[in-house]
Amino acid sequence: MTTLVQALVNALNLGGLYALYALGVAMVFGILRLVNFAHSSLIMAGGYTLVFTASLPLVVRLALTVAVCVALAMVLELVAFRGVRSAAPETMLVTSFAVSMLLSSLAESLFGALPRSTDVDPVFRESWTFGQIYLPKINAVTVVVVVVLIGGLGLFLTRTPAGLRMRAAAEDFATARLLGVAANRVISLAFAISGVLAAAAAVLLLGANGSVTPTFGFNAVLFGLIAAVVGGLSSLRGAVAGGFVLGAASQLLQEALPVGLAPFRDALLFAAVFCLLVVRPQGLIRSGQGVRV
Amino acid sequence: MAEPLLPVPLLPVPLLSVRGLTVRYGSVTALHGIDLDVDAGELVALVGPNGAGKSSTLAAVSGLVRPAAGTVTVAGEVVSGLAPERVVRHGVALVPEGRNIFTALTVAENLALGATIRRDAAGVAADLDRQLDRFPILRDRYGQQAGLLSGGEQQQLAIARALMSRPRLLLLDEPSLGLAPRLVDLVFETVAQLRREGLTIVLVEQNATRAVELADRTSVLRTGRIVRSGTADELGGGAAMAAEYLGEAGVTP
Numbered sequence: 275m276t277t278l279v280q281a282l283v284n285a286l287n288l289g290g291l292y293a294l295y296a297l298g299v300a301m302v303f304g305i306l307r308l309v310n311f312a313h314s315s316l317i318m319a320g321g322y323t324l325v326f327t328a329s330l331p332l333v334v335r336l337a338l339t340v341a342v343c344v345a346l347a348m349v350l351e352l353v354a355f356r357g358v359r360s361a362a363p364e365t366m367l368v369t370s371f372a373v374s375m376l377l378s379s380l381a382e383s384l385f386g387a388l389p390r391s392t393d394v395d396p397v398f399r400e401s402w403t404f405g406q407i408y409l410p411k412i413n414a415v416t417v418v419v420v421v422v423l424i425g426g427l428g429l430f431l432t433r434t435p436a437g438l439r440m441r442a443a444a445e446d447f448a449t450a451r452l453l454g455v456a457a458n459r460v461i462s463l464a465f466a467i468s469g470v471l472a473a474a475a476a477v478l479l480l481g482a483n484g485s486v487t488p489t490f491g492f493n494a495v496l497f498g499l500i501a502a503v504v505g506g507l508s509s510l511r512g513a514v515a516g517g518f519v520l521g522a523a524s525q526l527l528q529e530a531l532p533v534g535l536a537p538f539r540d541a542l543l544f545a546a547v548f549c550l551l552v553v554r555p556q557g558l559i560r561s562g563q564g565v566r567v
Numbered sequence: 568m569a570e571p572l573l574p575v576p577l578l579p580v581p582l583l584s585v586r587g588l589t590v591r592y593g594s595v596t597a598l599h600g601i602d603l604d605v606d607a608g609e610l611v612a613l614v615g616p617n618g619a620g621k622s623s624t625l626a627a628v629s630g631l632v633r634p635a636a637g638t639v640t641v642a643g644e645v646v647s648g649l650a651p652e653r654v655v656r657h658g659v660a661l662v663p664e665g666r667n668i669f670t671a672l673t674v675a676e677n678l679a680l681g682a683t684i685r686r687d688a689a690g691v692a693a694d695l696d697r698q699l700d701r702f703p704i705l706r707d708r709y710g711q712q713a714g715l716l717s718g719g720e721q722q723q724l725a726i727a728r729a730l731m732s733r734p735r736l737l738l739l740d741e742p743s744l745g746l747a748p749r750l751v752d753l754v755f756e757t758v759a760q761l762r763r764e765g766l767t768i769v770l771v772e773q774n775a776t777r778a779v780e781l782a783d784r785t786s787v788l789r790t791g792r793i794v795r796s797g798t799a800d801e802l803g804g805g806a807a808m809a810a811e812y813l814g815e816a817g818v819t820p
Contacts, residue, residue, distance in 0.1 A: 435679075442669050442680050448631060449667040451651040452660075454684035454732065 276406045281529050287413040289521025290420035291478060293514045295498025296505065297424070298471035300513035304444040305464040307363055309499065309507075311370040312350055315377035316343045316469055317491030320476025322385060325392040325486055332395055340473040347469030348462055359461075374492075381488040389485035398481035416478050423474055424514055427467065431510070436463065444508070504547055506557030515558050520547075580643045582607040582767045583628070583736055588637035588647075590623045590791075597623040599791040600637060605736070605769060610762045612778040613771045615788035621771040622664055624788070625738045628769075629661040630654035641736060656684050658735030662742060664771075666725040670714030674705055677713050677724055681731030691731070698727040701757070719750035726757060737761065740771045755781060 295313075302310045323342045327335045354373045358365050393399075401410040431437035442450040443460045451457055475494060480486060497520065505516025523546060527539045535542075551557075583605040590598035598620040605611045613621045626632040628639050630651035639647040641657045649657075669677050678698065682691045699706040702723040708716060713724060722742060729737060739758065743751040755777055762768055762781075772778035779785045779799050786796040795802065 438672075438676055438679060439683065441672060441676075445669045445671050446667055448651070449663065449669070450680070452629060452631065452655060452663070453680050453728070454652050454655045455680070456652045457650065 277529070280407050281525055283407065283409055283413060284528075285522040285525035286518075287416050287521075288525055289518035290416050291475070291494075291517075292497050292501045292521045293517025294420050294423065294471055294475050294478070295494045296501035296513035296517040297427070297498075297510060298468045298475065299495065299498050300502045300505075300507060300510055301468045301471065302464050303502070304508050304510065305440065305447070305461055306355070306359065306366070308355065308366045308370060309363075310468070311367075311495060311499075312354070312373040312377070313468060313472060313498070314489075314491035314495040315350070315374045316347055316472035317476045317479065317494055318378065318381060318486065318488065319343060319346050320473045321480050321486030321490045322381065322390070324394060324476065324480050325390045328392045335394075336473075336477065339476060340470060343473035343476065344466050344469035347465040347472065351462055351465040356458075356461075378488045378492075385488070387488060389487050391485035392480065393484070394477060394481040412478070412481050415481070419474055419478060423471065427510070440464065500544070500547055504550060504557055506559040509557075509559045512557055512559035519558065580640070581605055582609075582642055583769070584640045585624070585628065586638050586640075588624065588627055588639065589635045590620070590627050590632055591635040596635075597791055598627065598634075601788075601791075601793050603786060603793070605767060607735075607767050608762075608765050609784065610758070610768045610770060610782045612775075612782035612785040613769060613788055614773075614775040614778055614785060617773075618790070619788040620791040621788055622740055623791075625661055625663075625740050625769065625771060628654075629659055629738060631661070655732060655734075658733075659738065660729040660732050660734035660736070661738040662725045662729045662740060664740040664744065666721045668713045668716075668721050668724050668728070670712070672713055674708050674711055674713050674716070674724060677728050678705070678731055681728035684732055690733075694731055694733060698730055701760075702727050719746050719753070722746060722750070722754060723757075726754075730761075735767060737766055737768045738771075739768065741773060742770070743772065743774050743777075751777075 298313050298316075299310060302308055302313070320339045320343045323339045324335055327338050330338070350373060354369055355366065358369050398412045398415070401408060402414075403409070431441055439450065439455045440460055440463065442453070443455055443457075447457070450460075472491075475491070479490070479494060498517070501516040501520040502513045503516070504520055505512030505514070507513075520543070524539065524543050527542055528536070531539060531542070581604040583603070585601060585603040587600040587602065588598055589596065589600045597618075601620070601624065603611070603624070613624060615621055623632065627634045627647070630646065630649050630653065634647050637647065638645055641654075641659055644657060646654045646657050646659065669680070672680075678695060682694070685691050699709070704720055705724055705727055708720065713721065716724060726739075726742065742754045742758070746754065751774065758768065758770060759781060770778055770782060779802065782799070784796060784798055785802060786793045787802075788794070
């Protein structure tokens with residue numbers, strides 16, 4: 275029983291994080307059909323922002339992190355992606371790789387390849403213990419942040435005119451533009467939202483790891499992308515579902531695998547993803563079903 | 568149908584003026600420098616076989632396709648080269664072929680998107696009521712997902728959505744395509760009604776006979792060129808014209 279609850283707590287935490295990464299990737303993909311690997315650069319930028327603002331109060335640091343991630347996301351859209359917007363999807367994909375490599379190299383030359391560490395907040399190192407169940411406070415923070423962000427995003431998309439325009443653009447960009455939806459504004463907004471999600475990911479990742487390197491965020495976006503593909507890449511609900519499924523599966527393998535096989539956890543996980551996509555290439559949730567963005 | 572019931576506002580220039588419009592898709596030229604004028608309050612039909620350039624004309628006017636050469640002016644203002652979201656602000660609304668309604672959104676949301684360019688909430692609410700009166704089925708289905716609508720209902724939604732922008736010029740691309748005869752009647756009645764209300768319309772149709780008879784003037788397109796223009800009488804009547812220029816496929820029995 276205790277093991278089960280503990281596993282559930284861990285799965286929820288990991289799933290929430292994966293859902294957060296997946297949403298950031300799916301948000302931009304839904305509008306632009308761009309798999310944005312440079313989402314990792316946003317998370318990295320957020321991480322370094324937290325490192326270099328260590329002397330400031332936490333609220334200011336968080337606000338600056340969000341501001342930096344959102345600003346960088348919008349600048350990248352303007353500088354790197356606007357010019358190739360009408361190009362083939364492969365061109366945009368390669369561009370996003372190039373951008374993430376460039377920014378990671380830039381970070382390495384500016385800040386060095388060694389990890390830079392910071393303490394986001396002492397709370398992130400504390401934990402509650404209920405009998406034998408060990409609950410790090412950061413897990414609770416993660417779940418709350420993820421739920422608030424997903425809920426807020428859902429409300430924004432379904433209850434506001436700007437959200438309606440985004441959903442329309444995600445379904446049929448050309449028709450949305452015919453009705454007067456401004457392409458540049460919608461795309462900018464999608465990148466800005468992905469920036470907010472990246473900032474949250476940076477805070478939670480750094481809170482757990484304590485240090486940032488130039489490749490900070492790479493793995494996160496890789497898992498996020500896989501989660502988004504599992505869920506159905508062009509559906510935000512799919513991204514969230516995929517994140518939680520991947521997180522839960524990963525945790526399940528962690529618990530169930532014998533010690534000797536534990537290093538192969540991710541290999542087994544991806545093999546399972548591979549099998550799922552053979553059976554269900556459209557992912558868990560097909561676009562067109564439910565709210566699609 | 569020849570006499571407009573409403574006085575047509577006099578403009579010194581045609582509402583829509585197209586000069587030397589050329590559209591290319593890669594190495595294929597879909598439109599070879601066509602000229603077309605549509606006066607305010609007029610209903611002009613564009614007919615012709617598949618691939619004649621009818622849809623390309625509408626795509627270029629609405630900004631979906633950037634013309635390789637030529638100009639499009641709406642009420643004297645040049646709109647060619649503008650993005651579609653800018654062209655619609657000049658009063659041009661396109662109902663695309665295949666309707667292109669947002670199937671994942673509700674009927675209400677589709678209609679709200681039609682009013683994207685408008686800021687007058689009261690006027691939008693009044694227009695919404697007017698369109699729901701025009702198409703009562705949409706009132707019944709107001710809260711439903713638009714993807715669940717039948718083809719005819721989707722066509723009505725597409726037209727109502729376009730009208731929500733309160734356009735000066737309505738471009739209709741094959742509105743009767745794939746509809747049952749009863750619904751084709753409804754679509755043509757709607758077009759006639761909109762014309763009586765004073766709206767300027769360009770109607771692209773494969774159903775040439777009916778389009779020619781309904782329109783004030785018709786231009787016949789073939790392989791990207793306008794080969795003939797005139798009223799139904801000048802073209803020798805709708806059915807005759809259709810048979811002569813389009814072959815048997817364009818004739819409705």
